[in-house]
Amino acid sequence: MEGPRKRWPRGETAVEGGEARIWPHWVRSLGVMIEARAQVRFACPACKRLYDVDLASLALLKGREWTLVDRRARCKASRCRASGRFVAAAAGDQPFLLLSASERLPDWLTGARPSDHEPPHSEPPTPPAPPGVDPVRWAYARDDRTRKRLVREARG
Ligand SMILES: [Zn+2]
Structure with missing residues (x-):
């Protein structure tokens, strides 16, 4: 009998301290996000603001296969500069997902949709x-x- 929280072998898809996360197809790369017209924002944990992410420019820079999952960025507010994650929603009226396998969506964004922040x-x-x-x-x-x-x- 195996325990309910079976550990994954090292080097596999699992995240330390958590279980492997299955991402919806539309978050997997910049290319599919653009095709799916996903709503992507940078979420600052310090000033609790959302910033637009220009997927098209990012894809030109990094390539369409690049992913925002598990990436960090710095807040654009000049006196903040906190390190944050990206969130994405399938459409303006769909809830945001946090694009990090090891963290959960912060409380201030739980249940929030892109349209709530416009x-x-x-x-x-x-x-x-x-x-x-x-x-x-x-x-x-x-x-x-x-x-x-x-x-x-x-x-x-
Ligand atoms: Zn900030």
Whole structure:
């Protein structure tokens, strides 16, 4: 009978102190991450901020076979520079995975999705309503075409 926590022989895929981790296919290399449109961020454990990772530029530098799993990087904040890991999600509404076989996702990121860390609106703020235009309808106008129509209607 073998114990439930069988140790892997040295040099195999297992991580010291833990069990081997099976990664989803879309995290295995920069190339597959780009193909899968994975959402990848650098997560700073000190200032608890997420930074965008330019996968395309990284792939040009390191090659598409390179992986972010178990890599570390330095925080970009000039007064922080803490060492951190990368996190990735399959899509904006999917939870992040920590790309480290030996560490678990920190509490501040548990259950977090890329969309939770984006500002609520990426559109530029709406300009003030021109004279004669109903300000409520103006505020709800989602695009330039609607705004132009409201201006035309206001001019009669
Ligand atoms: Zn930082």
